[in-house]
Amino acid sequence: MSEDPIIQLREVVKTFGTQRVLDRVNLDIYPGRTTVIAGGSGQGKSVTLKLILGLMKPDSGSILVHGRDITTMNRREMNEIRSHFGVLFQGSALLDSLSVFDNVALPLQERTTLGREQIRKKVLATLIQLGLIGHEEKFPAQLSGGMKKRVGLARALQLQPEIMLFDEPTTGLDPEKTMEIYRLFHETQGKFGYTAIIVSHDIPKVFNLADQVVVLNRGKLVTFDNPEDIQLSQIPEIQAFVKATMGHLYLSSDLE
Amino acid sequence: MLLQRIENIGELTLYYLHDLGRMGLFLLRTLRGGVQQPFRFRAMLRQIREIGANSMGVIFFTAAFTGMVLGLQGYYTLRKFGSEGMLGSAVSLSLLREMGPVLTALMVTGRAGSAMCAEVGIMRNSEQIDALECMAIDPFRYLLMPKFLATMISLPLLTMVFNVVGIFGGYLAGVKLLGVNPGAFFNGMEQSVVNKDIIMGLVKSLVFGLLIVWICTGRGYFVHQIRGAGYGAEAVSRVTTQAVVISSISILLWDYILTAILL
Numbered sequence: 001m002s003e004d005p006i007i008q009l010r011e012v013v014k015t016f017g018t019q020r021v022l023d024r025v026n027l028d029i030y031p032g033r034t035t036v037i038a039g040g041s042g043q044g045k046s047v048t049l050k051l052i053l054g055l056m057k058p059d060s061g062s063i064l065v066h067g068r069d070i071t072t073m074n075r076r077e078m079n080e081i082r083s084h085f086g087v088l089f090q091g092s093a094l095l096d097s098l099s100v101f102d103n104v105a106l107p108l109q110e111r112t113t114l115g116r117e118q119i120r121k122k123v124l125a126t127l128i129q130l131g132l133i134g135h136e137e138k139f140p141a142q143l144s145g146g147m148k149k150r151v152g153l154a155r156a157l158q159l160q161p162e163i164m165l166f167d168e169p170t171t172g173l174d175p176e177k178t179m180e181i182y183r184l185f186h187e188t189q190g191k192f193g194y195t196a197i198i199v200s201h202d203i204p205k206v207f208n209l210a211d212q213v214v215v216l217n218r219g220k221l222v223t224f225d226n227p228e229d230i231q232l233s234q235i236p237e238i239q240a241f242v243k244a245t246m247g248h249l250y251l252s253s254d255l256e
Numbered sequence: 257m258l259l260q261r262i263e264n265i266g267e268l269t270l271y272y273l274h275d276l277g278r279m280g281l282f283l284l285r286t287l288r289g290g291v292q293q294p295f296r297f298r299a300m301l302r303q304i305r306e307i308g309a310n311s312m313g314v315i316f317f318t319a320a321f322t323g324m325v326l327g328l329q330g331y332y333t334l335r336k337f338g339s340e341g342m343l344g345s346a347v348s349l350s351l352l353r354e355m356g357p358v359l360t361a362l363m364v365t366g367r368a369g370s371a372m373c374a375e376v377g378i379m380r381n382s383e384q385i386d387a388l389e390c391m392a393i394d395p396f397r398y399l400l401m402p403k404f405l406a407t408m409i410s411l412p413l414l415t416m417v418f419n420v421v422g423i424f425g426g427y428l429a430g431v432k433l434l435g436v437n438p439g440a441f442f443n444g445m446e447q448s449v450v451n452k453d454i455i456m457g458l459v460k461s462l463v464f465g466l467l468i469v470w471i472c473t474g475r476g477y478f479v480h481q482i483r484g485a486g487y488g489a490e491a492v493s494r495v496t497t498q499a500v501v502i503s504s505i506s507i508l509l510w511d512y513i514l515t516a517i518l519l
Contacts, residue, residue, distance in 0.1 A: 055386055079392035093387035096379075110294075110393045159391075 086161030308410030323425025376476030
């Protein structure tokens, strides 16, 4: 890999009670690429995401963003790093008390010096792009799951983030809405050129988008530079995961 | 067996010390949020409406009946000593110094404190607070500071309303129903109430306001870290109950401390 990684996890350990969720994990994420973090339930996928976002601190190890260790940063430095991030949460995490328009406008109102009219134009442009026009006065409780995800995506893209993190972006959506979210992901990544980190159960659909797949298993992380390689893994736990999520047809022996 | 018990006591002590420290830092960070820009004036006004104006009905009702009961009880007690004329003094002093601030604070805890705790707890559980942090928006400034200021402004105002309505309730029961001389009622009040009594009530209501908003929003904010609270909706429900109980006990405890200091 010629470019320097944009995010690096070095010997990261995270324990909850007696359970070691991440055990000396190392991971490099490169700019402009899409990394999918996969693994069974409770294997530490969302924890990895929260560690990268600085919402949790690791027990040991370091997490570097642009070469700077975020585990030792104060709140102000962390906020500066976070201005590079956009996040689409599993449940969209829209503010219940704000309308669709106000939710999308929130980062612009709070993080920029743009005037009211400039913000209005920018928000409306995003709402049009994501097919949300006509819904701007609605509140999150009045939206469907798919629409909430689109509003969450619109909000996350407002400050044109360098790195986008998606936590289970298609959980709870029907196949049609799932494809719609992936189409929007493809479109917006093409437009903004962000680095994407996707935590997903939606295997193998999400593999079509991945440049790199990492599988978390019993606190250890296995990286596959090519999504197809995961099917050829000889690690029993990974084989079991592939079998459980992709079906018999995708197993290496069946392919051969 | 004994060692296990000592270990459990030690663990529990450490947990409560940690919780106290966490709540202390929570208060400091929220107060710091008050001096950060931009200040959310409109959000604060909305909260004043929610915490203050929308509590008026409850305050009116509670104050009127508290005043009437004080009038009734006071009349029959004072009559034994032939001092019915002191009824105005007894009612007003009881309300201004004790009943007004304490009952207003307890009513606001039940009506607005529980709502604040549940709201912040749900925001924590549905990752709305995480989302604010990820957008580099300080939740202490954005979310909590308007609630703090609104409670601190609303509570003294509600207490004053409580006092006025309560005195009127006492007047109604004592003068209109039981026939105490109205001149004696108001004269006794005028003779006995001094500025110090009013100030004592206001200081108490300010302290109670801080206690309510600190405990209720703090419990909601840490809903995911509170021992034995559980998860999801159950956690919010338990933590809300806990917040109301802790706030109510703290109000009564601090009422005694403040009375001892200010008398």
